[in-house]
Amino acid sequence: MIKYIAKKLFYAIVTIWIVVSATFFMMQAIPGDPLMNEKRVVPEIKENLRKYYGLDKPLHEQYFIYLKNLATGKMGMSFQYKNRTVNEIIANGFPISASLGMRAMIVGIIAGLLLGVVAALNHNRGWDRFSIFVAIIGVSIPGFVIAALLQWVFGVKLRWLPVAQWKSFAHTIMPTFALSLGLIANLARFMRSSMLDVIGQDYIKTAKAKGLSPFEIVWRHQIRNAILPVITILGPWIAVIITGTFVIETVFAIPGLGKFYVQSINMQDYTLITGITAFFGSILVIMNMLVDIAYGIIDPRIRISKRSS
């Protein structure tokens, strides 16, 4: 197992290095530079600024300086936020994005699984149709439309919830719901079909014949068995939710990290682009690694097949 983790870790580092290097050289290919401004800076001042930021050095030298700093955890000063380091920007924004992501995950998992279970138990009846509606909405309407609609109805028209910002619990309700809707929809669909599969199995008949109460049948036999394949789709969803917050964060003016994806590239903020990429790259790689390892622990079949191979 240790050897397996070490191997995974090595690949993870190589992956991050490739991502960072590719980003570093690709962003240099965009015309212009971070010092660009609609109002031209006097050429002499621009020259001084380039020197100050080390942009006058040959590209490979800049690259090695950057890698060296990155290895010690320093991602440099942002160009756009002249008094803040990239580390500070990430430390400020990520907890908020992560909090939103976690809330959406929790709501999404609970609501999605419940809807799926209820739908399967009421196959072809009202609740089943309701959960199919939710699934269709969640899958087909993009997050920003939902977000804008929620904001208009609950924030402006009904005035039940604050329109935007991230201050109290009330502020978190709409963004959490908007972000989790896609997950709810997907999980509900998946759980429903998984449950329907299980319901038809012979061991359910056996359980009934044994005289177990309906609750016990649902809880111990149906849900437990149906949920395993569902868990496997959660891995990619964590990534989607943590990285997919750009739109929701913008619509609800949440001070998270999402907006920097787009903004840093528009502003050509070199250090912020590479910093954000390295950070999210690492998160994704680590998530995948954890999911791989978790599979190994949860599912004995995978563990055994890995050993034998």
Add this chain to the structure above:
Amino acid sequence: MEMKYLMFYLDRWKTNSKKNKGGNVVSKKRLLSIVAVMLAFAMILTACSPGQPAASDQTEGAEQTVGTVQDEQVLRLSLFQEPGTLDWQRSDSNIEIYILSWIMEGLTRYKHGEIIPGLAEKWDISEDGKTYTFHLRDAKWTDGQPVTAEDFKYGWLRALNPEDPMSYAYFLYDIVGAKEYNTGEGAAEDVAIKVIDDKTLEVTLKNPVAYFDYLVSFSTYYPTRKDIVEKYGNKFNAEAQNFVTCGPFKVETWEHEAEMTFVKNPDYWNASEIKLEKIIGPFISDNQTEFNMYEAEELDMTIALNADQKAAMTKGEVKNFNDGSVWFFDFNVNHPVLKNVNIRRALTYGVDRESFIKNVSKRPWIPALSYVQPDIIPDVNTDKTFREVGGDYFKDNDVETAKKLLEQGMKELGLTQLPKLKFMCNDTAEGQLYAQAFQEMWKKNLGIEVELEPVPSAVRIDRQQNHDFDISYAGWGPDYPDPMTDLDLYTSWSGNNDPGYNNPEYDDLIVRAQNETDRVKRFELLHQAEAMLMRDLPIGPLYFRYTDYAEREYVKNVYRKGVGVEIDVVYAYIEGKNK
């Protein structure tokens, strides 16, 4: 398993709502009803399912309308986005500059678009117009220290320090020795800023700069405390608690990326004129979110308003202001075809600005038949603006003249057919839509085919600077309310001369205006310069841009103008909010 999560989550609700007692406390019961209604709402969306149990909850929820302050002097407006820096010598963007104008003050300051004495009580100008002696008033920093002439000298030299370059350092280049020091060819000691005593500052300029009293109101010229800069280093003005300022308001809180708040500075020398007690400025970058917050009474005004929002608005009133920008075609005058002035004239005269504004942009803009902006730039000789004195230089949609000029231009070039010209524009939806409108007009009115070249804005700026274009869709905004801010762009040595216009006569007019101490003569020269520019048309003016915005009726005295301080809230107050 799910139940455990649910309980955990309910616990979080409890602690969270306790924490936020002052804000929007949401009871568990109401929360559940909200969740239920959200689900119901999802169904209503598809309009497939009949009556929902939401109706009974609605009356309960409606009472929760956010309670606002009772006649308090609090103004809430969006600050659009986190400022890149509030280090005033380093800052170079609009939003930074207007936030800084609330918390700081220069020797002079803008009040409703006019310049008034700020930290300088009065100033003397020498006969030749080159030496300014500023007499400072008794003013205090927020830590109780007096504002001294030394603070100004330190701040100005800091802006010029070549070791720690600041992009707006060139704002000080009119001072003797400033450019030399900033470009490494001179020393700090040779910059002609002299501290006579604690309260007297003397500055010597290279030329008599008629608008120097405007320049010294600008953030690059703010006084700066050496001890504070040295104490905080790179964190100078980076956090709320680091600020030591001397303006009408002080920074109270700064939650990065989320919100800034400001409170009145009781020690400001003119505090009795400041009525607002607090400014709350969340960073709302999404225009629709800002509008929704305004409609939900979470904001008292908006930064801007688009046509749809204008139609949907239910509160307050729509106002508009000249955002200061003039938009035009940049013609590359070194292009084999566009070097001909008659072709440039044909392209400029042959488009219908009126119709473009009415049918395409649908904004409160006005056609530009000249170059220097209306409204914001006074003509010192009269009580009129520079624009009113100068008037228009050509007619809008003058297709007849344009056709003749095109024919004449082609004859001069010896062409029977124009080669296809390229028209560079921004690749945004709006940028392409606008450019297409003019492309269509050229084709219909003059039979000229141009090819659109949509590029990202950074690429457009880069290529304009390198004169790598045929025609480009460009704009310019003024730095100070004097025509020089527009006209010196087209001198042969200007870094912003994108068309590559090079006319010694024009250069001469600008230099003479720069050295002219007689204000009447100076403005005559500036009008001549504009006339020459409108004769040669290295740029083809299109429109002057105005911006709509919404403001509640109880907000008084907020002043907006596209030059100096774009949002001037310093003298604002709230009246009649709780009628």
